Amino acid sequence: MTPSAEILLVEDNPSDAELALRALRTRNLADRVHHVSDGVEALAFLAASPRPKVVLLDLKLPKVDGLEVLQRLKSDERTRTLPVVVLTSSREERDVRESYERGANSYIVKPVDFEAFVAAVLNSASYWLHLNQSPA
């Protein structure tokens, strides 16, 4: 448990999760991340803990999938304004559209190339943690 997490990483693939955490570690952001592996855990975490600054959300998740997590967060008064970044392997126009229609704040396709992947995770994290201003 990382009660004061600023980033909630929702990722079921352990390799992708580790790569993302390692990327964040290079900027000393690793201890500001809480990682969960499915939609149910993500919703439970958000219901019980102080809200993070951003949620990095994979779409293909066991149990409750990413789109449904997004839908629930955006239709709940308490989490409606929480920034959600979809971080997925899917380039499908259908997924991009669905995500935005359900209120995603950003949509990032995970690059296969590791360096590009690291850059994508770090750029996104630093934008939402340092540049962006969200309502309290």
Added chain:
Amino acid sequence: MTAVSLASDARPGALPAGRRAAILLVDDREDGLLSLEAALKELGQDLVKARSGQEALSLLFDQDFAVVLLDVLMPGMDGFETAELIRKRERSRYTPIIFVTAADATPRDIARGYAVGAVDYLFKPFAPEVLKAKVAIFLELFRKSQELQASEQRFRTLVTNIPGAVYRLAAGMPGQALFVTDPIERISGFPARDFLDRRRTLLDIAHPEDRPRILASVEEAIRQRKPYALDYRILHRGGETRWVYDKGQAVYDERGNARQLDGVLFDITDRKLAEQELKRRTHELETANKELDAFSYSVSHDLRAPLRAIDGFSQILLSEHGGSLNEDARRLLAIVRENTNKMGQLINDLLEFSRMGRASVCRSEVDLTEMVRSVLNDLAPTYAGRPVELRIDPLPSARCDPALIRLIFLNLLSNAVKYTRPRETRRIAVGGRVDGEENVYFVQDNGVGFSMDYAHKLFGVFQRLHSPKEFEGTGVGLALVQRVVHRHGGRVWADAKPDGGATFFFTLPRLKEASL
């Protein structure tokens, strides 16, 4: 029966001019017959003589006469009795009879004559001119009626020769048949007389599920004063379901009410079955295609995650533990990464290809000359070191999807750049022209070319004509080009020689705005 013969048959005077009508003269006395004959000779018709009622009847049995001149006073069967028998027979029911009688005939006799069917009376001694004039009138009537019969027969033959069931129904339900031709038996298994005898209606043989639709169509057509035309199923007497095409229209009375429905039924079962088979196969193909696309998408998609892990962890291994690895281990890891990248590219291309199969084509008028310039501009960095001699002829504009057509030029032009690499002077030419209903475009280079023996493999997915050592690539580019061209309704082909350059052609149909 052809239209030509119909037209010539339809001339007035169907009875050939040379053919004569027959007139029957009946008198037991030779002088009576002779005086009739003398009076009528000039008419130029066949004068047939009978000396008794019996003889007259037997002649009438075999032949049609324009008119019968019948003496009233004859021994044995007299004129009245003969006339009654003539009237009773089907063949002679309407043959005109003129009684020839003595001047002293009583009004009662005359009344009796008319009662048994006389059309006229002639009193002896008669004036030959009067007799001739009267008979001439009946001759004319006979000719007219013959013509009418011939004409009726012609149209009846025409109607019955139509290979569909021609019908006339009483308007209003249940649509009793007033007329229907024999092909109805072939179509439904029931003879035409079943319908004429009111044993069943045409609606009775229609498939119950289709009846409401038939009624609705006919009612709507009557309401709009238009013909109706529809396909529906009928239940054949033998039990099987057959398809018919039914086209007809209502006939209206002077008050505008529909009185009858005139139409034709055609058996279209064979065509319908072929259509259904075609539909089924098309559907199967579409489904198979969709499944294939979904499969290739999901495969490509799910392959990316492990690939990212391979690339990521070997990179981490190199950066975090590179110091403890020897030169060879680092070289091997570099090969792992290089192959990971290749596979990544392959998956990307495959995804792009799969997406292309599903993307909808959004057409607009596109300036293709401008597009070629822009694509070459994007490609400039790839040939910056070794300039290319470019020739861009004006290309006819086309109604097409700009994003998709851009992929065609991107692939063809980057191929041209790639395969001219070994050339001292690299030349690429692009152009196009209008050719009838389509535009033909080409991209030509003076590169390494290929043997036309392999031309059939050119547009297949993952088909390559060069080794990766000579030229890099995944073998998806031209497959993509072909897919885009086909989705636009065009064709694509190539012409090349080993070491003699290559020219790729593709066509786009010329579409008008309205046909989109």
